[in-house]
Amino acid sequence: MTATAPVEAAPPAEAHAANEPLGLGLYVHVPFCDAICTYCNFTRGLFDATLVRRYVEAVIAEIAAAPTARAADTIYFGGGTPSVLEPEDVKRILDACRSSREVGADAEITMEANPESATAARLDGYRAAGVTRLSLGVQSFRDAELALLGRLHTSRGARDAIDRARHAGFDDLSLDLMMWLPGQTVDAWLESVDALIALAPDHVSLYLLEVYPNAPLRDEMVRTASTQAPDDVAAEMYLAALGRLDEAGFRQYEISNVARPGHRSRHNLKHWADGSWVGFGPGAHSTLGADRWSNIPDAEAYVARLEAGEDPTQARQRRSAADQASEALFMGLRLADGVDLAAVEKRHAIDVRARYGEALRPFVDGGQLVDEGDRLRLTREGMLLANEVMAVFV
Numbered sequence: 001m002t003a004t005a006p007v008e009a010a011p012p013a014e015a016h017a018a019n020e021p022l023g024l025g026l027y028v029h030v031p032f033c034d035a036i037c038t039y040c041n042f043t044r045g046l047f048d049a050t051l052v053r054r055y056v057e058a059v060i061a062e063i064a065a066a067p068t069a070r071a072a073d074t075i076y077f078g079g080g081t082p083s084v085l086e087p088e089d090v091k092r093i094l095d096a097c098r099s100s101r102e103v104g105a106d107a108e109i110t111m112e113a114n115p116e117s118a119t120a121a122r123l124d125g126y127r128a129a130g131v132t133r134l135s136l137g138v139q140s141f142r143d144a145e146l147a148l149l150g151r152l153h154t155s156r157g158a159r160d161a162i163d164r165a166r167h168a169g170f171d172d173l174s175l176d177l178m179m180w181l182p183g184q185t186v187d188a189w190l191e192s193v194d195a196l197i198a199l200a201p202d203h204v205s206l207y208l209l210e211v212y213p214n215a216p217l218r219d220e221m222v223r224t225a226s227t228q229a230p231d232d233v234a235a236e237m238y239l240a241a242l243g244r245l246d247e248a249g250f251r252q253y254e255i256s257n258v259a260r261p262g263h264r265s266r267h268n269l270k271h272w273a274d275g276s277w278v279g280f281g282p283g284a285h286s287t288l289g290a291d292r293w294s295n296i297p298d299a300e301a302y303v304a305r306l307e308a309g310e311d312p313t314q315a316r317q318r319r320s321a322a323d324q325a326s327e328a329l330f331m332g333l334r335l336a337d338g339v340d341l342a343a344v345e346k347r348h349a350i351d352v353r354a355r356y357g358e359a360l361r362p363f364v365d366g367g368q369l370v371d372e373g374d375r376l377r378l379t380r381e382g383m384l385l386a387n388e389v390m391a392v393f394v
């Protein structure tokens with residue numbers, strides 16, 4: 001194990017705006033995976049035991065060097081594949097978080113996991129370490145689709161991991177599904193949605209596959225002459241899945257997220273509802289009021305900087321008041337409840353209707369946007385055109 005020197009440079013001073021609606025979130029990026037999926041565009045690399053040992057020391061050093069008086073009420077391990085970490089490493093990282101700031105006794109502590117690395121021993125250990133919420137990357141319940149995506153698990157493997165998670169005591173379980181896969185029909189998609197509903201998760205995230213220019217999946221699509229369905233079919237997939245989830249008792253609270261009552265992701269709400277979070281690890285982003293910064297994405301370089309006692313950040317920015325207001329509006333529109341205009345106006349000193357009312361009018365008249373009381377919100381059909389509506393605020 002490599003000793004890690006203290007970090008000299010500290011993150012920007014806390015300068016969060018008054019009236020911030022939510023508590024502070026902490027994000028820990030774990031940039032290792034057991035295999036690289038064919039569509040992946042995240043900050044990650046293949047599991048390397050030596051580098052993981054150095055990474056754990058480095059991320060603990062980074063957390064220790066960023067103490068704050070502000071209490072955190074959520075911690076989120078994202079990746080990459082956080083479930084490649086051993087429970088004792090997760091416990092040490094959580095201890096570092098608790099030593100550097102107050103973490104509420106009822107904090108939501110989420111870990112993303114992949115089915116194949118979520119062994120019973122690890123899940124029991126994460127629970128014992130204080131993890132309260134598990135987010136499993138299932139993506140599909142059809143084995144051919146999982147193979148196309150380069151996932152290491154099968155449908156059976158995903159079901160077994162869900163059983164293990166429940167057995168370990170996770171009563172806040174989220175499952176991810178991915179739609180609009182090459183060659184996927186509406187019926188094939190709904191087969192996965194129905195399989196997911198039958199497993200009774202507490203929270204569901206639905207992602208639309210985006211095929212990046214250099215993704216190996218693109219080569220495979222060329223080789224097999226397969227394509228993604230037209231946009232109107234993707235829209236049908238989205239609406240049909242949400243309809244089935246509605247019937248099963250879930251409530252949509254964000255464009256891509258539904259939950260049973262009491263199971264919204266408190267951490268991710270900070271991104272959509274004008275909150276603040278501090279990120280640790282390679283490529284992690286932070287937003288604290290007007291201040292925004294990110295870490296260098298390369299894991300080896302990140303670890304080397306921390307070992308040398310250097311600051312791992314690469315970009316710092318102080319957002320203007322106008323940028324903060326605009327982001328609060330377009331991110332808030334992702335929420336099914338929409339943007340609380342009174343709160344945004346109070347916090348960012350802006351008259352939203354006076355400034356944007358004319359540009360928003362066509363969307364209100366077209367039935368994509370509802371403007372009532374203090375709220376501005378997208379209808380479900382409007383969510384299909386969310387980018388066009390949000391562009392008004394950019």
Ligand code: SF4
Pocket residue numbers: 032033035036037039040041042044079080081114
């Ligand atoms: S598990 Fe996630 S982060 Fe890792 S390669 Fe697959 S998509 Fe990328």
